[in-house]
Amino acid sequence: MVGNVSNFNNQAFQGVNFLQPGQNSAQNGIGTQTNSSNNNSGTRSSLSGSGTNSDIAQIAESKVGEQTSNIAGTNGGRLACAAVVSNVLSEAGVLSGNEKTLSCDQLERKLKDKGARESGKQEGAIAFVGGGGGSSAHVGVVGEDGKVIANSSSQRQVTTGWNPESDSRGNVRYLSLA
Numbered sequence: 001m002v003g004n005v006s007n008f009n010n011q012a013f014q015g016v017n018f019l020q021p022g023q024n025s026a027q028n029g030i031g032t033q034t035n036s037s038n039n040n041s042g043t044r045s046s047l048s049g050s051g052t053n054s055d056i057a058q059i060a061e062s063k064v065g066e067q068t069s070n071i072a073g074t075n076g077g078r079l080a081c082a083a084v085v086s087n088v089l090s091e092a093g094v095l096s097g098n099e100k101t102l103s104c105d106q107l108e109r110k111l112k113d114k115g116a117r118e119s120g121k122q123e124g125a126i127a128f129v130g131g132g133g134g135s136s137a138h139v140g141v142v143g144e145d146g147k148v149i150a151n152s153s154s155q156r157q158v159t160t161g162w163n164p165e166s167d168s169r170g171n172v173r174y175l176s177l178a
């Protein structure tokens with residue numbers, strides 16, 4: 001079943017449907033998202049870009065502090081990492097609205113299908129932790145300062161400073177389209 005997001009800080013995810021793990025967009029009629037303002041800092045509006053690493057990093061940084069507890073299908077925000085990164089990539093012009101997903105594995109496959117390659121840790125790269133090939137456990141975005149922005153399952157919000165290299169869930173991969 002597709003989760004319809006009801007609220008995500010200033011309604012940035014209002015009306016956004018995400019693919020559930022094991023589901024594809026052709027089966028479910030997932031719609032698209034319209035960008036809305038993120039007034040987290042009061043100064044930055046929702047960004048839209050051309051999919052550059054810089055755009056991806058800036059958009060991810062604009063999400064820091066946003067609550068994820070109301071994203072449907074994420075166990076109260078505990079499993080929202082792929083939803084957060086999917087939204088960032090959609091705003092950056094990398095993913096279309098019907099390509100958003102709640103699954104780290106689906107997100108990694110979609111990026112590889114779009115030509116993403118392992119890049120090492122660099123601004124705007126997408127960090128995956130886990131075995132890969134069907135067992136990715138967590139995902140985030142490398143920010144402009146090199147810190148990784150991701151959903152915190154304990155805080156149920158987007159945070160900065162996740163360290164994939166010290167994460168015990170498996171090997172680390174950084175993918176970049178640039």
